[in-house]
Amino acid sequence: MASASKKVHVTELVLRDGHQSLLATRMRTEDMLPVCDRIDRAGFWSAEAWGGATFDACIRFLKEDPWERLRKLRKALPNTPIQMLLRGQNLLGYRHYSDDVVEAFVKKAAENGVEVFRIFDAMNDLRNLRTSVAAVIKSGKHAQGAICYTTSPVHTTEHFIEQARELADMGCHSIAIKDMAGLLTPPRAAELFEALAKAVKLPLHFHSHTTVGVANISMYKAVEHGARHVDTTISSLSWGTSHSPTESMVAAFQGTPYDTGLDLPLLQEIGAYFREVRKKYHQFESEYAEIDTRVIVNQVPGGMISNLSNQLKEQGALSRMNEVLAEIPRVREDLGFPPLVTPTSQIVGTQAVLNVLTGQRYKSITNEVKMYLQGRYGRAPGPVNETVRKLAIGDEEVITCRPADRLKPEMHRLRDEVGELAKSEEDALTYAMFPEIGRKLLEERAAGTLKPEELKPRGVEAAPGTAPALAPT
């Protein structure tokens, strides 16, 4: 064991991915602020606190202005860089935006307090990261390129190395391996990080989920083999579909060259605080948030199995489940092995159900599969099945360029559309991300009628399955 210090830096996820994973992204700013002084004293490399599904949840359910949250957190965390998760050219919305919207968004996020931008694309089409990475660099902030981890014949170590090199060439300040499904096993983590550390000179971050229950070990192996940054969440919002517990990982690295140097008693206070906060949101707890190793066996994430099961039940076809589970890897192969994450998990899953229930593969093809095969989500990781493409879109044009290259500037139009309702450029961006619910938020704010969804008192259980199952990021 090397004796030189190889200190591990910690990104605390509780303010974003922790509650996104376990409490349907419902934690309110009022429950974050009282503990921020302690989080700020802990010495985290960064606190992930914005982006991902939080923007949507603020607007849709909590009736909070997400920009206002960001400014409050920035003020409450003067010594800790705030990190956000950004979906590349999708930003925080669900479509590709033109470059001028991406640039405006990044500029405002940076001005309002984001220091570290973790940027990814669900397809790992790195062209979809280019504009946002450049905008972050222009803002003088930290641009982190993230690669979604998945398994397939094309997702070799060499494939990931190539992507890391491309991100380095793009000017990224660090690289993250982002394992949404918690798939990365210890031996694979050792191999991958060893290779990445040799190939690129940038700091390597590891973001995982404990869904499969191997992430703690994989994180340890990743660090032994070159990762210097780990993502964890405070213990009271850890484990299951969430993340490795901060206090435990800090304890695990004590007495090694990787010691984080973080103060365990202070972390324990933060953990005790969120143990109480969690109770307030009990209605959003889901029984599907527990450890589930099925993805290791059939490549289908647990959350996706639950959704499929509901879909089949509605059609009185639950008995076809095993056929669907066997069809999913075939459809995924036909589509060039996309990572199974929003939106690709739905695209693949729904087509697999159709292929089974209609009795003939691709007899019926969804619009999303057609758009996918037109290249409108970006480039697939591997080659797509051309026979299937022909069946789906005939001789229609296939986009081979970056999807946003076909989009004209639209910020001006968006500003015009929202008009007087927007009191700032930030308001216009809120509208840009979510035209319908964003407008509604601005209207209600103007009318003074903002009212968050109701929280059920303790002891009142939510009806089973009412907590929305969001795909993890």
Next chain:
Amino acid sequence: MASASKKVHVTELVLRDGHQSLLATRMRTEDMLPVCDRIDRAGFWSAEAWGGATFDACIRFLKEDPWERLRKLRKALPNTPIQMLLRGQNLLGYRHYSDDVVEAFVKKAAENGVEVFRIFDAMNDLRNLRTSVAAVIKSGKHAQGAICYTTSPVHTTEHFIEQARELADMGCHSIAIKDMAGLLTPPRAAELFEALAKAVKLPLHFHSHTTVGVANISMYKAVEHGARHVDTTISSLSWGTSHSPTESMVAAFQGTPYDTGLDLPLLQEIGAYFREVRKKYHQFESEYAEIDTRVIVNQVPGGMISNLSNQLKEQGALSRMNEVLAEIPRVREDLGFPPLVTPTSQIVGTQAVLNVLTGQRYKSITNEVKMYLQGRYGRAPGPVNETVRKLAIGDEEVITCRPADRLKPEMHRLRDEVGELAKSEEDALTYAMFPEIGRKLLEERAAGTLKPEELKPRGVEAAPGTAPALAPT
């Protein structure tokens, strides 16, 4: 990485320590038997299914004859060795028994179906293991010597090696490191197992708890450094004060020389089964079963902190908690650094409270501390503070021999006492372990009035804190 196979063998804990850790040992035989065919097919090295607190819980709460449970499990698990946890000269009771009782008990346990005996002493006084190890060997069964892991200046790697050698000399077939508090960190696990593997040629087992949240990683490091046997529990009864999840650890070792060879889909079925079973026992779930790293900081296990907190609250002295937490390590040092486990955790904790509340250390001394300092629990791991001993027992005799050496044969007397109520030697042993509740069980069985405690329907919550906090083993 070595490429030769170093297959890891798995002991499944769900039938004993899993539910002892999370459900106050309340799982009934009727909820074990339906899944035994699947457990039996899984290929576990052993299934821990008897001993520990299960004997007590069967008699006290479930009104089951523990011997009957053993025979049923033996029949339902024809291909899987049943393992039990035995507290050395205490057997499954709470006092030292004479050697003839120990011999009779081991003989009957072997006859009724126990194949692997894990034997330990709470003080790590290995003299308290001698009689039971010899009895197991005489029965032709597997004798495993277990060493309680703890931290202190005397609990050096050399100390543990010496104990392992002693167990080997005693004729044990394997050695277990038994980490009840989940204290063993990854670097310490690597060091300890590497040293043990060099020092003794016996198979090394690792039993831990995930209380601190580091056990999965420590287990992986233990295996990389010489352990060939790990204890896990099926995922739906894993984590927190319980253990590393079986499915996850099997997945973690896949693709390494340590591959367990176990079938993940079969394990997933077993996990799904116990997910439903767990719901039936919801009233025994405790909020103190969650991850808690405090023991790493102040040497005091989380469960002990909860008990102390209740104790201080009753005396209106909750504000003295920090003084008590600081006093505990000092009392433990005065007593020669016993592992903090039943009964030593109570002995040390109560004396620490007295030392703080009376305003003068050892002004008042409990009877248990007096007995301890008389050597009546066995030999302490380190030297005890002679000044404190003098204060406690003056010039009274100190036992330096094995406590059971002073006990006359008593099996005959016990058989006489229970008389006609005992229909077998097993019944007499039930009475021997628990004279009061054991006799009651036999009486109710004779009268046909056995009735297990009531289980609350789902949705009815237990009053907080009513689930008894048993010390983990």
